[in-house]
Amino acid sequence: xxxxxxxxxxxxxxxxxxxxxxxxxxxxxxxxxxxxxxxxxxxxxxxxxxxxxxxxxxxxxxxxxxxxxxxxxxxxxxxxxxxxxxxxxxxxxxxxxxxxxxxxxxxxxxxxxxxxxxxxxxxxxxxxxxxxxxxxxxxxxxxxxxxxxxxxxxxxxxxxxxxxxxxxxxxxxxxxxxxxxxxxxxxxxxxxxxxxxxxxxxxxxxxxxxxxxxxxxxxxxxxxxxxxxxxxxxxxxxxxxxxxxxxxxxxxxxxxxxxxxxxxxxxxxxxxxxxxxxxxxxxxxxxxxxxxxxxxxxxxxxxxxxxxxxxxxxxxxxxxxxxxxxxxxxxxxxxxxxxxxxxxxxxxxxxxxxxxxxxxxxxxxxxxxxxxxxxxxxxxxxxxxxxxxxxxxxxxxxxxxxxxxxxxxxxxxxxxxxxxxxxxxxxxxxxxxxxxxxxxxxxxxxxxxxxxxxxxxxxxxxxxxxxxxxxxxxxxxxxxxxxxxxxxxxxxxxxxxxxxxxxxxxxxxxxxxxxxxxxxxxxxxxxxxxxxxxxxxxxxxxxxxxxxxxxxxxxxxxxxxxxxxxxxxxxxxxxxxxxxxxxxxxxxxxxxxxxxxxxxxxxxxxxxxxxxxxxxxxxxxxxxxxxxxxxxxxxxxxxxxxxxxxxxxxxxxxxxxxxxxxxxxxxxxxxxxxxxxxxxxxxxxxxxxxxxxxxxxxxxxxxxxxxxxxxxxxxxxxxxxxxxxxxxxxxxxxxxxxxxxxxxxxxxxxxxxxxxxxxxxxxxxxxxxxxxxxxxxxxxxxxxxxxxxxxxxxxxxxxxxxxxxxxxxxxxxxxxxxxxxxxxxxxxxxxxxxxxxxxxxxxxxxxxxxxxxxxxxxxxxxxxxxxxxxxxxxxxxxxxxxxxxxxxxxxxxxxxxxxxxxxxxxxxxxxxxxxxxxxxxxxxxxxxxxxxxxx
Numbered sequence: 001x002x003x004x005x006x007x008x009x010x011x012x013x014x015x016x017x018x019x020x021x022x023x024x025x026x027x028x029x030x031x032x033x034x035x036x037x038x039x040x041x042x043x044x045x046x047x048x049x050x051x052x053x054x055x056x057x058x059x060x061x062x063x064x065x066x067x068x069x070x071x072x073x074x075x076x077x078x079x080x081x082x083x084x085x086x087x088x089x090x091x092x093x094x095x096x097x098x099x100x101x102x103x104x105x106x107x108x109x110x111x112x113x114x115x116x117x118x119x120x121x122x123x124x125x126x127x128x129x130x131x132x133x134x135x136x137x138x139x140x141x142x143x144x145x146x147x148x149x150x151x152x153x154x155x156x157x158x159x160x161x162x163x164x165x166x167x168x169x170x171x172x173x174x175x176x177x178x179x180x181x182x183x184x185x186x187x188x189x190x191x192x193x194x195x196x197x198x199x200x201x202x203x204x205x206x207x208x209x210x211x212x213x214x215x216x217x218x219x220x221x222x223x224x225x226x227x228x229x230x231x232x233x234x235x236x237x238x239x240x241x242x243x244x245x246x247x248x249x250x251x252x253x254x255x256x257x258x259x260x261x262x263x264x265x266x267x268x269x270x271x272x273x274x275x276x277x278x279x280x281x282x283x284x285x286x287x288x289x290x291x292x293x294x295x296x297x298x299x300x301x302x303x304x305x306x307x308x309x310x311x312x313x314x315x316x317x318x319x320x321x322x323x324x325x326x327x328x329x330x331x332x333x334x335x336x337x338x339x340x341x342x343x344x345x346x347x348x349x350x351x352x353x354x355x356x357x358x359x360x361x362x363x364x365x366x367x368x369x370x371x372x373x374x375x376x377x378x379x380x381x382x383x384x385x386x387x388x389x390x391x392x393x394x395x396x397x398x399x400x401x402x403x404x405x406x407x408x409x410x411x412x413x414x415x416x417x418x419x420x421x422x423x424x425x426x427x428x429x430x431x432x433x434x435x436x437x438x439x440x441x442x443x444x445x446x447x448x449x450x451x452x453x454x455x456x457x458x459x460x461x462x463x464x465x466x467x468x469x470x471x472x473x474x475x476x477x478x479x480x481x482x483x484x485x486x487x488x489x490x491x492x493x494x495x496x497x498x499x500x501x502x503x504x505x506x507x508x509x510x511x512x513x514x515x516x517x518x519x520x521x522x523x524x525x526x527x528x529x530x531x532x533x534x535x536x537x538x539x540x541x542x543x544x545x546x547x548x549x550x551x552x553x554x555x556x557x558x559x560x561x562x563x564x565x566x567x568x569x570x571x572x573x574x575x576x577x578x579x580x581x582x583x584x585x586x587x588x589x590x591x592x593x594x595x596x597x598x599x600x601x602x603x604x605x606x607x608x609x610x611x612x613x614x615x616x617x618x619x620x621x622x623x624x625x626x627x628x629x630x631x632x633x634x635x636x637x638x639x640x641x642x643x644x645x646x647x648x649x650x651x652x653x654x655x656x657x658x659x660x661x662x663x664x665x666x667x668x669x670x671x672x673x674x675x676x677x678x679x680x681x682x683x684x685x686x687x688x689x690x691x692x693x694x695x696x697x698x699x700x701x702x703x704x705x706x707x708x709x710x711x712x713x714x715x716x717x718x719x720x721x722x723x724x725x726x727x728x729x730x731x732x733x734x735x736x737x738x739x740x741x742x743x744x745x746x747x748x749x750x751x752x753x754x755x756x757x758x759x760x761x762x763x764x765x766x767x768x769x770x771x772x773x774x775x776x777x778x779x780x781x782x783x784x785x786x787x788x789x790x791x792x793x794x795x796x797x798x799x800x801x802x803x804x805x806x807x808x809x810x811x812x813x814x815x816x817x818x819x820x821x822x823x824x825x826x827x828x829x830x831x832x833x834x835x836x837x838x839x840x841x842x843x844x845x846x847x848x849x850x851x852x853x854x855x856x857x858x859x860x861x862x863x864x865x866x867x868x869x870x871x872x873x874x875x876x877x878x879x880x881x882x883x884x885x886x887x888x889x890x891x892x893x894x895x896x897x898x899x900x901x902x903x904x905x906x907x908x909x910x911x912x913x914x915x916x917x918x919x920x921x922x923x924x925x926x927x928x929x930x931x932x933x934x935x
Contacts, residue, residue, distance in 0.1 A: 001177035001803055002079055002098070003412065005320055005440070005773050007352060009087065011205075012240075012815060013421060015269070017321070017785075018080065019378045019811070020211065020212065020213060020219060020280040021088075021089065021090045021093060021210075021211070021212035021429060022209055022210070022211050022212075022219075023086065023088060023089070023209060023210045023211075024206075024208075024209055024886070025086075025207070025209060025210065026045045026046065026141065026206065026207065026846070027044065027045060028042065028043075028044045028083050028558045029081065029083060029084040029191060030043040030044060030047075030083055030510050031081070031082045031084075032049060032052045032053070032056075032079060032080070032081055033045055033077055033079070033080050033082065034077050034078060034080070036077070036078075036631030037073075037077060039058060039442050040055070040599070041053070041055075041056030041682050042055075042056065043081055044202055044386075045081070045202045045207050045208060045225070045317040046102070046201075046202050046203055046205060046206075046207045046242035046385075046386040046602070047201050047202060047203075047386050048104065048199040048200060048201035048202075048385075048386060049074055049147070049199060049200050049201050049287075050062045050071065050074055050197055050199050050205055050384060051201075051384055051386060051387070053074065055435050055466075057073070057384060058436070058790070059071055060715075061196060062383070062384075063598055063599070063702055063714050064194075064598050064599075065244050065598065065599055065610060066610060066614075068195035068196060068366055068837065069613070070346075071197070074197070074199075075149060075150070075151055075176075075196075075198035075199075076149050076151060076152060076791060078146060078148050078149055079146070079200055080144070080145065080147070080201060080419075081144070081145045081201065082144045082145075082461070083142055083143040083144070084141060084142070085139065085140035085141070085142055085145065086140055086141050086142070086210065087139070087140050088452070089134070089212065089410075090212050090593075090908070093131075093212035093213060093214060093216075094133045094214045094215045094217075095129060095133075095212070095213050096129070096131045096210065096211070096212050096266065097127055097128065097129055097130065097210070097211040097212070097213070097219065097784075098111060098116065098126075098127065098128045098130055098203070098208070098209075098210060098211075099125070099126075099127045099208065099209045099211055099221060100119070100125065100126040100127070100207060100208050100932055101125050101204045101206055101208070102122065102202060102203050102204020102205075102206075102207045103119050103122065103126065103145065103184060103202060103203075103207070103209055103486060104122045104147070104184060104199065104200055104201055104203040105119075105121065105147075105149060105150055105183065105200065105382075106118075106120050106147065106182075106200075107119045107120075107145050107146060107147055107148070107151075107155050108145075108146045109128070109142045109143075109145050109146075109169070110143075110146075110862055111130050111133050111134070111137075111141055111143050111144075112130075112133050112134065112136070112137035112141035112142065113142070113379065113826050113842070114133045114136075114621070115686060116128050116130055116133070118181065119254045119934055120182075120259070120452065120713075121183040121184075121455070122183060122184045122185060122203070122415065123183060123415065123416055123437060123459070123460060124183075124391075124452070124455050124456050124459055125459045126220060126600050127221055127253060129253075130143050130151075130675075134620055135361070138677075140445065141178070142386035142814045143210075145202065146580030147200035147201060148184055148200070149190065149198075149200070150176075150184055150198050150200065151176045151189070151198055151571070153179070153182070153496040154176070154177075154179065154181045155293055155860060156409065156861050158176065158177070158178040158181060158183075159224070161788075164445075164446075165442055166441075166442050166487075166498075166735070167486070167487055167490045167491035167494060168490055169237075169490060169534070170441060170483055170486055170487060170490075171440075171442075171444050171645055172276050172440040172441065173447075174189060174190030174191055174192065174196060174616060174618070175189055175190030175196030176190060176196055176198060177189075177193075177462045177734070179271040179441065180441040181444065182442045182552040183411070183437075183452055183453065183456060184825075185380065185415045186412075186413035186414070186437060186438075186439060186440075187379070187380065187413050187414055187469060188285035188439075188521075188689055188767070190616065191379075191413070191616065192585075192616045192617045192618065192634075193379065193616065193617075193697065193700070193701070193706040193707060193708070194379070194380075194383065194616065194702060194704075194706075195383055195704075197383050197410075197618075197704055199383065199384055199527075201386075201387060201929070203384075203385045204385070204418065204431070205262065205385075205386075205418045205420065205912060207602070207910075210505070210798060211257075211305035211413075211489070213253075213254045214226055214253050215254075216254070216257045216322070216328070216899060217254050217255065217256055218249065218252040218253070218254035218256055218320065218328055218329050219225045219252060219253055220250050220252050220256065220320075220329045220330075220331050221249045221251050221252065221253060221457060222250075222251040222253060222462055222463055223248070223318065223331045223462065223463075223464070223532050224247070224248065224249040224250075224461075224462040224463075224465050224517060225246070225247070225248050225249075225316060225318070225333050225335055225465065225466035226245075226246075226247040226248075226249075226466070226518045226519060227244055227246055227247075227335060227337055227464055227466070227517075227520060228245055228339065228519070229242040229243075229244065229245070229246070229339055229522040230243050230244070230245050230294060230712075231243075232339070232519050232520065232644050233519065233537055234340065234514065234515050234519060234521065234522055234523060234542075235341065235342060235343075235522045235532075235542075236345075236364055236535070237339075237343055237345075237368065237890035238322040238339055238341070238368075240315070240339070240368040240897045242297075242299050242366065243294050243295065243296060243297050244281075244294070244295050244300065244337060245292060245293070245342040245519070246264065246266075246279075246292060246293050246294075246316075247290070247291075247519075248262060248264065248279060248292070248293040248319065248542075249288055249289070249290040249291075249292060249327070249376050249517075250262075250288065250289050250290075250319045250328070251288050251344045251428075251462065251823050252287065252288070252289065252320075256284055256289060256320070256328065256466070257322050257323065257328075258323065258325065259322065259323030260282075260284065260289065260320060260322055260328065261278060261282060261291075261320075261321050261322070261323075262278065262289065262291040262318060262319065262320055262383065263276070263279065263318075263321060264276060264293065264316060264317065264318050264319070264910065265316070265317045265319075265911065266295070266300075266314050266315070266316050267314065267315050267317075268315070268770075269314075269315065269316060269416070270907055271315070274299050274300065274314065275295050275296070275299055275300075275592050275909065276569075278293075279291030279292055279293050280292065280293060284537060286839045289320060292915075294829055295624065298335075299316065300312075300337040300819035301337070301427075301502070302336075302337055302338055302367050303337060303338040303365060303429075303468040303633075303810045304338070304360070304366065304429065304828070304829060305334030305371070305405055305406040305407070305429045305430070305431050306405070306406045306428060307429070307714075307734070307827065307828070308366065308369075308371055308406065308828045309828055310469065310829070310830035311336070311426065311427060311429040311468075312334055312336060313334055313335065313336050313427070313468075313686075314334070314336065315332065315333070315334055315335075316332070316333045316335050317330055317331070317332050317584065318330060318331050318333070318675045323786055327330070329585075330504035330841050332869055333466045334423065334424060334426065334466075334482035335466040335467070335468065336428075336467075336468030336501055337353075338366060338367055338466070338468045338808055339365075339366070339368065339520065340364060340365070340431065340470070340471050340472070340520075340522075340628040341364065341365045341522055342363075342364055342472045342519070342522035342623075343361045343362075343363055343364070343365050343370075344360050344361055344362055344364075344524075344531045344532055344535070345360065345361050345535075346358055346359075346361075347360065347361060347554075348702040351689070354659045355687060355688035355931055356687060356689045357550070357554060357555045357688055357689070358551070358553065358554045358555075359554030359555040359556045359565065359833060360531050360532075360546075360554075360555075360557070360581075361577060361579060361689075362556070362557050362558050362579035362580050362691075363402075363540050363580060363689075363691035363692060363781075364471060364472070364691070364692070365408075365430070366431075366837075369757065369828070370691060371691070371695075371752065371755070371828075372407075372583065372681065372684060372691050372692065372755035372791055373406065373407040373691065373692035373693070373694065374404060374405050374407065374409060374429070374692075374693060374755070375400070375405040375406060375407035375408050375409070375410045375430075375431075375578070375693075375695075375698075376405060376694055376697060376698040376709065376728070376740070377410040377582075377694055377695070377696045377697040377698060378406070378408070378409065378410050378697070378698050378699070379411050379412050379414055379697055379698075379699065379701060379900075380414040380415055380698070380701055381393070381396065381699055381731040381886070382701050383702060384413060384699055384713075385418075385658035387416075389421050389717070390424070391717065392717045392718065393420070393421050393424055394424060395428060395717070395718040395912050395913075396698075396699060396710070396718075396719075397424045397425070397427075397428045398428070398884055398912075399429050399710060399721065399725065399891070400428065400430055400698070401429070401430065402729065402891065403429070403709075403728055403729040403732065404458075404728075404729050404733055404734075405479055405732060406429065406430065406431060406696060407430065407431040407432075407433060407471060407692070408425075408430055408431070408432055408433065408694075408698060409433040409435070409527075409582060409583070409694050410432050410434045410435060411435060411437070411439070411477060411479040412435035412436060412437050412438055412439040412474070412476045412699075413437060413476075414437065414476060414609075414708055415438065416430070416434075416435065416437065416460045416464075417464070418432070419463065420465050421468055422610060422853055423467070425467065425469030425808070426467055426468055429469075431470075431471040432467075432469045432470055432471055433472050433474065433694075433717070434464070434470060434472065434473055434474070435472045435473070435474040435476060435477060435527065436473065436474070436475055436476055436604065437456075437473070437476075437477060438475065438476030438477070438479065438505075438506075438511055439476050439477030439479070440477060440482065441476050441483065441484065442479075442483050442487075442498060442501065442502065442796070443505055443837060445501045445504045445505055445771055446654075447845060450505065450509050452511060453505065453510070454509055454513060457460070457510055457513040457514075458464065458513055458517070459511075460661045461473065461513055461514055461518065462517055463515050463765075463808035465517065465518050465520070465521065468581070470521060470526065470534075471522060471524045473510075473514050473522070473524075473732070473911075474523070474524050474525070474526065474527045475505075475506035475510050475521045475523075475524065475525035475526050476506065476525075477525075477526075477527060478500075478526070478527070478528060478560070479502065479506065479525070479526040479529075480525070480526040480528070480529040480530070480545070481526070481528040481529060481545065481560070482528075483488040483502075484498060484499060484547075485627060486895075499547075500535075501526075502525075502795070507525055507541050507543060507897055508541060510523070510525070510872065511523055511525070511541060511543060512541075515542070517576075523544070524543075525545065527558065527661075528557065528558050528560050528582055529545065529557050529558070530544055530545075530546040530547065530548070530550065530557040530704065531544070531545075531546055531556050531557040532544060532546060532557075533545060533547075533549055534729065541800070543580055544638045552573050553577060554747070555577060555579060555687070555688045555689075556578070556579070557578060557579060557580075558578055558579060558581065558582045558583055558692070559574060559577070559580070559581050559582070559891050560575035560576075560581070560583040560584060560696075561574075561576050561581070561583075561584040561676070562585065562586075563585065563632065564586070564637045566637065566641035566644045566645065566668070567644060569586075569641065569644075569645070569668075569675075569742070570671075570672065570673075570741075572679060572740060572741075572742070574820055575676060575680075577683070577688050577690075578689055578690065578692065579688060579689065579691070579692075579790070580690065580691060581676070581692060581693050581694065581807055582681045582694050583694060583695065583696040583697075584676050584695055584696060585669070585672075585673060585674050585695055585696035585697065585707040586622055586637075586641070586669050586673075586707065587617055587634055587636065587637070587638060587665075587705050587706055587707050587718055588638065588662075588665040588666045588668065588669035588670070588705065588706075588707075588722065589606075589611075589661070589662035589665045590662065590700070590703050590705070590706075590711045590720075590722070590747040591659070591662060591663070591668065591706050591711060591722070592655070592658065592662060592664075593603070593718055593720065593885065594703045594711045594712065594713065594719075594720060595611075595635065595658075595703060595713060595885040596886060597703065597713070597714065597715060597886075598614075598702075598703045598714075599611070599614075599725075601655070603733065604655050604658050605654055605655075605657075605658050606635070606639070606658055606661045606662075607635055610704075611635075612635055614635075614702075614703070614705070615633065615634045615635055615704065615705045615790040616634075616641060616704065617633065617705065618633065618635030631912070632887060633703070634705055637790060638705065641665070641672075642664040642665055642668055642669045643848065644847045644848060644894070645668055645847060645848055646664050646667060646668065646847050646929065646933075647763050647844075647847065647852070647930075647933040648664075648846050648848075648933065649661050649664060649928065649932060649933050650933060650935065651935050652935045653935075658811075660932050660933065663723070663881065663892050664932060665705075666722050666723040666724065667723055667929065668897070669707075669723070669724050669877050670722070670723040670724040670726070670727035670896060672725065672730075672885055673695050673724055673727065673728060673731075674727045674728070674730075674731045676695070676932065677693050677728065677731040677732065678696065678736065678738035678740075678753070679730060680692075680693040680756070681693060681731075681736065681738075681789075681793070682738065682751050682753050682793045684753065684791050684793055685751075685753065685788075685789070685792040685793030685794060686793070691791070692731075695724075695728065695837065697709070698710060699712070700712035700719060702714075703760040703909070704716040706726075706727075707871065709721065709722050709728060709895035710722065710725055711775055713889060715915075716887075716888070716912075716913035716914075716915065717913060718889040718912040719814050719889065720885060720889055721891055721895070722883070722894070723879075723896045726780070726892070726894065726895040729894075730838075730865070730894070730896075730897075731876050732754050733836070733838055734754060734825075734836055735752065735753070735754045735755075735756065735760060735788070735821065735823055735825065735836040736752070736753050736821075736836055736838045736840070737751070737752050737753075737796070737819050737820065737821040737838050737839070737840050738750070738753065738840055739762060739817065739819065739840065740753060741801075741842065741843035743844075745799075745800070745918040746790075746800045746801040746802035746803070746844075747799075747800055748797070748798075748799050748800065748817075748842070749797065749798050750764070750766070750795070750796050750797035750798075750819055750842075751793045751794065751795050751796065752764060752786050752788050752789040752793065752794055752796050752821050752823070752843075753788070753792070753793035754789075754790075754791070754792060754823070754825065754836075755791050755826065756790065756791070756795070756825045756826065756827065757790050757791065757828045758790055758825060758826055758846070759787065759788060759789050759825070760786070760787075760823040760824060760836065760838075761785075761786060761787045761788075761823060761824060762787075762794040762821060762822045762823030762824055763783055763784065763785060763786055763787075763819040763821065763822060763823075763826075764783060764797070764820065765782065765783045765819070765820050765821075765823055766780060766781060766782055766784075766785050766797060766817060766818070767782070767818045767819075768780070768815060768816065768817055769815075769816045769817075769818060769876060769900070770810075770814045770815065770816070770876075771816070771844075771850065771851050771852050771853050771875055771876050772853055772874075772875050772876075772901070773874075773875055773900055773901035773902075776808075776810060777808075778801045778804050778805070778808060778810070778815075779804060779808075780804050781799075782797040784797060785928060787892035788823070796821070797819075801844045803841050805844070806840040808827070810842045810847040811851065812849075813849045813850050814843045814849045814850070814851040814889075814924060815842065815844060816841060816842070816876060817842040817843075818836070818839065818840075818898075818900070819839065819840050819841070819842065820837065820839040820840075821836060821837070821838055821839075822836070822837045824836075838876070841878075841898050847878065847929065850878075851873070851877075852929070852930045853875035853876075853930070854870040854874060854875060854930055855873070855875040855877035855878075855899065855901070855928050855930060856872060856873035856874035856875065856929075857870060857872055857873070857877055857880065857925070857926050857927065857928060857931070858871045858873060859882075859926040860868070860926070861921060865906065865908075866908070867906040867907060867908050867909075868882060868892075868906070868907045868908075868909065868914060868924065868926075869904055869905070869906050869907075870882070870899065870904065870905050870907065871899070871902070871904040871905075872899035872900065872901050872902070872903055872927050872928075873901065873902065873905070874901060875900070875901055875930075876898065876900060876901065876932070877898060877928040878898055878928055878930070879894060879896055879897075879898070879926075879928055879929040879932075880895075880896070880899055880905075880926065880928050880930045881895060881896065881926065881927055881928070881932075882907060882924060882925075882926050883924070883927070884920050884921075884923060884924045884925075885916075885920055885923035885928070887914070887915045887919070887920060887925075888911065888913060888914040888915065888916050888920040889911075889912040889913040889914070890909050890910065890911050890912065890914075890920065891909065891910050891912060892907050892908070892909045893907050893909070894907055895907070925935060
């Protein structure tokens with residue numbers, strides 16, 4: 001202590017300089033240890049125990065083989081991260097703080113050998129005043145964070161006397177139970193598409209600092225910017241003629257002197273100032289300073305989602321000043337000017353007059369415009385978040401835009417996205433429907449739990465609110481349509497109680513956080529649901545949920561759809577009718593090239609033990625020893641779907657046959673998703689006025705049978721596109737033509753659907769062929785005029801296959817319909833006409849019974865254009881697939897397409913990652929569904 005006192009006295013003899021001392025604790029100067037296991041090795045921040053143990057060669061790759069099971073000892077153990085002595089700390093600071101942005105999850109923190117605090121929430125920001133401990137510290141302090149075992153702690157919590165339990169089947173459980181007791185990424189305990197590593201560590205991209213302050217100094221630990229139209233209220237479409245309100249709020253610790261003020265500057269990316277001045281209505285509390293202003297709307301260009309207009313962004317600096325205009329602190333935000341509203345208002349008389357079914361709306365509006373939301377669901381892209389880099393996410397978001405998507409649903413039960421991912425959403429024009437981290441369970445509602453959740457929500461709502469890509473906040477996943485419905489089925493006498501508990505968390509706790517911090521964003525307590533029954537801002541809690549208060553003949557809310565009986569796939573009557581589809585799908589296998597990275601060659605066959613154990617699609621009630629090999633598991637579902645709808649692969653080489661089976665499951669998945677995407681998009685012109693399609697799911701987080709359209713690639717960081725992503729890209733084009741078939745009646749209709757904001761017009765053509773490519777003389781209209789209204793669909797063909805095929809004697813297995821439309825129209829926020837062309841195919845019988853012939857595919861590489869050329873020489877080629885070897889990740893302009901005889905398609909490509917130095921080009925091959933089945 002004597003040395004510190006001398007330093008402090010000496011400091012008083014020097015000129016007074018107020019300067020924060022902020023020391024980042026990120027880096028490699030850490031030790032990971034567990035004394036019980038006699039393990040100690042170098043570690044990093046950010047990181048998690050599995051990653052550091054692998055880097056130290058204590059364990060093998062967590063991603064390989066069955067290490068999800070073999071490494072469970074890591075999840076069951078406690079792990080301590082200990083820093084090297086921390087130098088460069090100032091002895092004369094008024095206060096010293098520890099700041100943590102991401103501790104996963106249960107910790108005990110010590111500083112200079114003294115206990116500081118315990119934490120229990122992965123999603124909160126924690127900050128602790130350790131001034132007294134630092135003043136008494138004899139040497140350079142050491143920080144130690146002990147991370148407890150989440151599976152152990154949640155089990156202990158569940159076993160506490162009087163702890164709440166729920167009716168049977170309410171918690172959807174995968175590998176570890178009791179996830180509802182932890183504020184940790186729920187899928188860390190396993191999900192049907194991911195492993196159960198239950199990792200622990202300082203996970204967040206910027207996890208920890210030491211902050212030292214003098215008086216008067218402040219540290220801005222979080223901040224909020226809310227941009228909205230004057231008079232705007234959450235969940236209601238605002239008046240677009242009103243000026244913008246800019247509200248800014250800084251969360252701080254330290255001391256703010258009297259008379260402090262806030263100033264702002266809004267500038268373009270090249271630092272040209274657009275608007276500046278002082279914020280008014282300054283309010284200073286012990287931890288927050290807030291102010292607002294009104295700015296001229298004409299100064300700012302609007303931000304639009306991808307495909308709907310430009311992604312105009314501005315830089316905003318908020319400066320905290322003292323009464324002499326000295327800068328105390330400042331924050332910089334990149335933001336945009338837009339309104340985004342989830343409109344759940346009752347259907348108006350004007351809408352009824354247009355033929356829209358009664359009920360309530362459920363769609364998004366951007367800057368006052370309805371639009372069709374096209375996209376998918378985003379899961380945590382890796383079991384270990386410290387490996388998720390901006391480069392990886394940029395590649396993934398490029399794939400989203402290339403796939404004609406404008407929205408991602410950030411699924412609950414993962415983690416709140418790091419800010420850099422919202423930055424990418426802002427850049428690429430991808431709306432991010434964001435959810436609080438609750439899903440497929442009911443949760444405690446004791447005050448300690450609710451207080452913990454409230455802090456979590458406050459931090460994250462304020463942290464990301466300035467991003468124009470933020471589309472909405474949802475309380476959680478499948479809470480009303482699944483969890484409360486399950487209670488009503490299994491324990492109806494307890495239904496009212498659990499509805500009350502549900503509302504206590506998702507209405508009484510989370511809603512005030514959203515509405516109390518932002519006017520610009522909408523909130524709904526659950527996806528999926530029937531929406532609200534009442535929205536009244538004169539009530540303390542404005543939303544009253546509809547639940548099952550439904551009127552026959554009316555349409556409400558959004559839908560999801562999963563049916564694993566492949567015999568009813570493509571049956572249009574099995575698809576749900578709603579205003580929006582937030583998830584739907586079917587699982588498929590990853591490619592051979594991805595499998596080869598993670599399992600031994602001896603396991604490369606369809607029902608190998610490794611493949612089956614990486615399949616997590618368990619039957620209802622979870623996995624147990626009596627049902628593990630039951631045919632209702634995911635492997636059986638994929639097998640039955642392939643056999644039902646496509647020719648069965650029968651290659652002599654076992655690995656080639658495995659690859660063919662994997663590919664066939666991908667074709668079924670893509671075909672099934674296309675059918676649903678087309679169905680939901682057609683609904684934009686039907687009474688349901690359906691305005692959104694988000695399939696399950698965008699990407700993988702490991703290599704396994706999953707619902708993803710983009711595979712995981714741990715070696716290259718960018719994943720291969722499955723057939724699904726290419727087909728979704730095609731089905732999400734602005735204008736599409738698609739068949740709709742009733743297999744029972746033989747009725748066939750063809751619709752053209754457009755999500756453009758102005759009417760389009762043109763033509764549609766219809767041609768019937770056999771598999772050899774001969775044009776068939778079938779008496780159905782060969783062409784039709786096309787006129788489609790804004791965000792609408794119109795029927796261009798109505799016929800009956802029984803009438804037109806039975807009378808001519810053509811064999812159903814040898815008849816194909818090719819349809820194509822070409823229209824003129826304009827993209828939103830554009831004044832230039834554009835030609836939109838789309839083609840599609842229809843076959844009345846499953847391809848498993850098709851009379852296919854060898855299409856004689858020929859492949860060549862064109863040096864002049866750097867494109868691949870594919871030609872079918874002797875028959876119709878179904879599901880043409882361009883494949884390439886391991887060591888690269890390449891995307892093609894199109895893939896999974898059909899070709900007529902003597903038809904050639906040039907296909908361009910983009911290289912996303914390449915360790916072959918271009919050698920992959922020599923290994924490119926092409927096949928059709930016909931080639932996929934033969935030796």
